[in-house]
Amino acid sequence: LSKMGMELSGEAEAACAVFKKKDNVSVVFSYPSVGATENCIFAAVLGKGKITLKNCAIEPEITDLCCMLKSMGADINGVGTSVLCINGVPKLHDVEWRVPGDRIVAGTYMTAALISNGSITIKGVPIDQIRNEINIFAKTGAAITMWEDVLHIKRSSVRDMLNPIKRIVTKPYPGFPTDMQSQIMSLLVFADGCSVIKENIFENRFKIVEELAKMGADITVSGKKAIINGTGRLYGTELIAKDLRGGAALVLAALGAEGASTISGYSHIKRGYENFVGNLSDLGVSIKESV
DSSP: OTTTTEEEESSGGGOEEEEOOOSSEEEEOSSOOHHHHHHHHHHHHBSSSEEEEESOOOOHHHHHHHHHHHHTTOEEESTTSSEEEEEOBSOOOOOOOOOOOOHHHHHHHHHHHHHTTOEEEEESOOGGGGHHHHHHHHHHTEEEEEETTEEEEEESOSSSOBOOOSOEEBOSTTSBOGGGHHHHHHHHTTBSEEEEEEOOSOTTTTTHHHHHHHTTOEEEEETTEEEEEEOSOOBOOEEEOOSHHHHHHHHHHHHHSBSOOEEEOHHHHHTTOTTHHHHHHHTTOOOOOOO
16 A cells, blocks of 8 residues: 555554555455455545556455446456456546345355254355355265255255365365355364364364363364364354354354353354344354344
């Protein structure tokens, strides 16, 4: 942002920014970060000057954002690729835009069905965006049926335990998403054997391990790897949601645990799921939110 012309004054939350966009600036991201890509796109679309962003994140959400901005009058080239060339425009105009189905939300409800040994039909699923997750679920023993943007999932056998997964590695899109890592960890606790997850995106992404251990999970963390020795049994207890995806994953783990669980920190989960408690309740889960 500084290279593009942003000047900061002050510190931390009291910082003020003055933006004087420079022309013909090329920015190369050291890592294809979704947040960094989005913020630089926002900074580049208005005003004079050409900005080239390289090694951009190519998650579907980035593509959709660029398409929406283009429909508002932005001049963005290279949409859907890792190189975006943006020519600033004086202003943007309003538009009606339909937000696409959320791939992480879809994956979370798919996980819920497998852990609870139930079945679920989800509409509005961006199926082409979740092929990695679908493959993982299939390997654990899921029976999945898909047509257009509708997906149905259940265990292939109601009697058998889930299969472990030898190796899952989180990667930038189109690799396996870090935002599904915690949910998959909760799922693999119920598998029959050892699974390994390697987290390559975020530090401190294994906060959920301590909470799952309270439920009886056998998980060992070594650097970027989590080794899950599935036993198929967890026990309800008092838990703390420490982040968005980890919090959702604790709810999923509680679905398959014996006894009741109480999860504090629900505000984290609300950031990423609309009507999470209500939807699960409609699916037959005994769950309620307390103030």
